[in-house]
Amino acid sequence: MFSRVLAVSIMIVALSLVGLPALAADNCQTCHFEFEDEDGASHKFVRDIHGQKGLGCVDCHGGDPSLDDMDEVRREKDYRGVPSHLEVPRFCARCHSDAAYMHEYNPSLPTDQLEKYKTSVHGQRLFNNRDDKVANCISCHTVHEIGDAKMPHSSTHPVNLIATCGKCHSDADYMAGYGIGTGQVDDYVVSVHGVALLERNDLGAPACNDCHGNHGAAPPGVTSLSAVCGNCHAIEAGLFNTSPHEPAFAANDFPMCETCHSNHKILKPDDSMVGTHHEAVCAECHASDDGTRAFAIAGTISEALSRLVTAHGQAGEVLSEAIEKGMMTTDEEFRFKEVDQALIQARTMVHAFDADSVLSRTGPGILKADSVRVNSAALIDEYHFRRKGLGFATLFITILVVALYIKIRRIDRGLNE
C-alpha cells in the first residue's frame, strides 16, 4: 500500500515538473506553429535571431501569451498586433533605439539605426512622403527570420545583400516612378568587386552597403565619392586629391573615381586605360591640341608602364624557366617580388597624374626586372653547364672503369697462368 502511494506521489511530482514549462509556454507560438505551414511566421521564428535570443511573439506584438483565445489576446491593452509598412521603423526602434535594453542582448550593436534611417533616401521618403513602397526594416532584414549579418543564411550577409537590394532595385516595375535605373545589380555582378564577393566569396570586397551605407543608405555625392572609394583605396584617393584633376573635376562636377572607372560596373583596370590612343580614358577629355601638357603626360606614363610590363614579363619568363629546371632561384624570386611591387606602385602612382611620380617607380622596377632576367639566364646557363660537366665526368669515369676492367682481366689471366 505504501509503495503504491509512493509511486503515485513520484509520478505526480514528475508530471508537475514536466508540465510546468508547458504551462508557461508561449501560447501564440504553440497555436501558430500548429496551424501554419513551414513558411509561416512561427516556423520561421525558430531560425530568427530574436527567437534564438529567447524573445517571444509578445515582445514585439504585445498581448498575453498565456491566453489561448485570440480575441481575448486582441482585447489586451498592450496588444500591438501587426504594424503597417509606415509604422515598422518605429516599431523595431522601440527596442533597437533603447541602448540600455539592447545592452542585455548585444552590447556591441549600435542603437542609432532609426536616426540613420531618417537620413536615408528610404527613410526620408517613408516619413516625409508616406511612401509605403520604399524599404523599411523588414524589406531588408525579412520578418520572423531575421539573422545576424555575419551569418551566411542572413539576408544582410554581404553575399546575400546584393540580391536583397536587387529585390527592389532590379525590379523595373517596382522602381518605376523613382527616376533611377535598375541595372545596378547586373552591373555589379560583373564588376571586379562583384566577382570578388560573389564568385570568390571574398568578404573583404564591398557589397552595396559598403559604398551606400546601410541604414542611412544614399547614393554618394560627387564630392564624397573619393572618400567612399578612398575608404579602401586610400593611397589612390590620397594621390588623386593632390593631383591637378581634383580641382578640375570639382569645377566641372565630374564624379571623381567614377569618371574613369564607372560606378557599379567597375572592371579590373588595365594599362590600356592610360595613354593617348583612342581607347584610353585620358583621350576622352584630353587631346594633343588642347593647349595643356596633359596629353603628353598621359603618353609618357603609358610608355613607362608599358616598358615596365615588358621587362616584368621577360624577367618572369626566364625566371619560370630557371624554376622549371630545378635551379635554386629563391633570391631571384624574392627580387622578382620587388618588381611586382614596383609595377603595383607605378600603377597606383598613375592617380597622381604626374609623369615623374610614375617614372620614379618604373625606372627602378625596370632595373630590377633586368637584373632578375640576367641572373635567371645565368642560372639556366649553369643548368646546362652542370649537365655538360656530368657528361664529361661520366665519360671520364667510364674510361676509368673500362681500363680497370681490362687490368683486372689481365691480372686474372696472369694469376691463372
Add this chain to the structure above:
Amino acid sequence: MPANGTDAKLGFYDRAYAWLNERFKIDALVEYMGDKKVPVHGHSAFYYFGGISLFLFIVQVITGILLLMYYRPGADTAYESVRFIVSNVQFGWLVRSIHSWSANLMILAVFIHMFTVYFTYAYRKPRELTWLTGIGLLGLSLMFGFSGYLLPWNELAFFATRVGTGMAGAIPVIGRDILVIMRGGEEVTGATIGRFFGLHVAILPGIFTVLLAAHLIFIQRQGMSEPLHWHDRAETDKKYQRFFPSFLLRDLLVWLIVLNVLAILAVLFPDGIGVVHWPLGTKADPFAPPPEVIRPEWYFMFAFQALKMLPAHVLFIEGELFGILVFTVGGVIWALVPFLDRKTGGQKARYYMAFGWLVLAFIIVMTVIGYVLE
C-alpha cells in the same frame, strides 16, 4: 721488388716503395693480403655491399667536411647558411646534393649488406663480433640520418624532428629525460640544432670510426664467410679469388660505378626525387601550423607507420609504448642472433631464417603502406 732503395737505376715509385718497406715492412702486409682469398660463388656480388657502404661513408666524410666550412648551426643561421651554400658557394649545391644522396644510398647499402649477411648465416661463429659491430654501425648510420635531417632548420625537418623526438618521450620512466636531453629543453629550438650538430659532426663520427675500424679488422682477420653448402664440398670444388689484387680492384671498380651513379643522381636531382627528397623549402617557424603531411625519412617509415597503425591501447599498455617495446625486443633479438643461432641446419635454423624474412617483409610492407596507402 728489391729489399732496399739504394739502386739509383730504379724508378721514383720503386725507390719510394723500397724506402717505406725498409721502415714499415710493407712486403709482409702485401704477402698477407696476397694469401687472403675470397670465395667465388653465385652470391659473391653481395660481398661488395660492405665495400659500397664504406665508400659512401668516405664520401659522407669528405662532403661533410666541405659543408662544415660554410654551415653555421643555430636557429638564426642554420637555414641561411644552407641557402648560402646551395645558391652562392661554388659547387655548394653539388656538395650538399652528393652528401644527401650518399647518405640515403649508404643506408640502403648498409641494409642490403646486413640482410645478405643474415640470410647467408654469415653472422655465425666466429663472426659474432663482426655482426655486433655491424649492427652498431647501422644504428649509428640511422642516428647520422636523424641528426643530419634537422640541420638545415627548414619547416619539414623541424616538424619531423619534433615528431621523432616526441616518440622518445613515450618511453616509460626515462622517456621524458631522454626527450629533454635530445631537444636541449622541452621544445625543438636552436638548442636542439646545437646538440644535433655536435652529435652529427663530432660524437657520431668518433664512435663510428672506432666501430668501423674494429669491423674492418675483424673482416681482415677472419676473411669472407663461405656459403654453408661449401662445408660438405671438396677443396677442389671450391673456387676462390685473391683478395689482393683481384677482389680489391673489383671493389674499386664497383666504387667507380657507384661514384658515377652518385654524380648522375646529384646533378639530375639535386633536391632528391619522389619520397627521397630534401628541398630546402621555407625556414622552420615553431609558431607556424605543421604541414599536412609529416613524414620521416624513408628508412624510418616502417617504424613510424607501424606506431601510427597501433590502436590507442594494446592490452593494458599504451599503443605507442607497446610498439616501442616490441621494436626494442626485436632489435635485441636481431643483434644477439649469432649467440642464439649456432647450429648449421635443423629446425631452429629455419626459424631464424623465417624470422629474417618476416622482418624484411614487415619493413617493406610498412614502408609501402606508409607511402602508398596512407
